[in-house]
Amino acid sequence: MKFSKIVILLFLLLSNFSCIDLGKVYENLKQGELSFKYRLMGIDSLVKLEQTNSIKKALATAYGNLSHIYRNHLNDSENAITCAHKSLEFRENFEKNKSYGISLYNLGRDYAMNNEFQKSADFMKQALQFFKEGSNKEIYQKSVIEINLGIILSEFDKEKAVYY
Numbered sequence: 001m002k003f004s005k006i007v008i009l010l011f012l013l014l015s016n017f018s019c020i021d022l023g024k025v026y027e028n029l030k031q032g033e034l035s036f037k038y039r040l041m042g043i044d045s046l047v048k049l050e051q052t053n054s055i056k057k058a059l060a061t062a063y064g065n066l067s068h069i070y071r072n073h074l075n076d077s078e079n080a081i082t083c084a085h086k087s088l089e090f091r092e093n094f095e096k097n098k099s100y101g102i103s104l105y106n107l108g109r110d111y112a113m114n115n116e117f118q119k120s121a122d123f124m125k126q127a128l129q130f131f132k133e134g135s136n137k138e139i140y141q142k143s144v145i146e147i148n149l150g151i152i153l154s155e156f157d158k159e160k161a162v163y164y
Contacts, residue, residue, distance in 0.1 A: 101130025
C-alpha cells in the first residue's frame with residue numbers, strides 16, 4: 001500500500017472516530033441536531049473507506065445510532081425507520097447475534113413511533129431470540145424488550161399483551 005493511501009486511510013478513520021465522539025457528546029447534551037450532524041459526518045467518512053467487514057459492522061452501528069437520534073432527539077420516525085433498515089441490512093451479512101437483535105429491536109421502536117404497531121411487534125418478537133439470559137445484564141435487556149413488546153401489543157392485541 002502506498003504511503004499516501006495509508007495517510008488518507010488514517011485521516012478518514014480518525015475523522016470518523018472524532019465525528020462519532022462529537023456526536024455522542026452532543027447527544028448527551030441533548031443537542032439532537034448537532035449530534036445528527038457529526039454522526040452523519042462519521043458515516044460519510046466510513047462510506048469512503050474500502051468496505052471491509054469491520055467497516056460494514058461500524059456502518060451498521062453508526063446507522064443504528066443515527067436511527068436513535070432521529071427517534072429520541074429529532075422526533076422523526078420516517079428517517080429513524082430508514083436508518084434502522086440500513087443498520088439491519090448491514091447486519092444481515094454477519095452472524096445473527098445480539099447486535100442483530102438490537103437492530104431488530106430498534107426497528108420495532110421506530111415503527112411504534114410511527115404508530116405501526118403490528119410491524120413494531122413483529123420486529124420486537126424477532127429480536128427476543130437474540131437476547132439470552134446468561135447474565136444479569138442480558139436478563140435486563142431481554143426484560144426491556146418484553147416490557148416494550150407488551151406495551152406495543154396493548155395497542156392492538158390486549159390478550160397477547162398480558163404475556164409480556
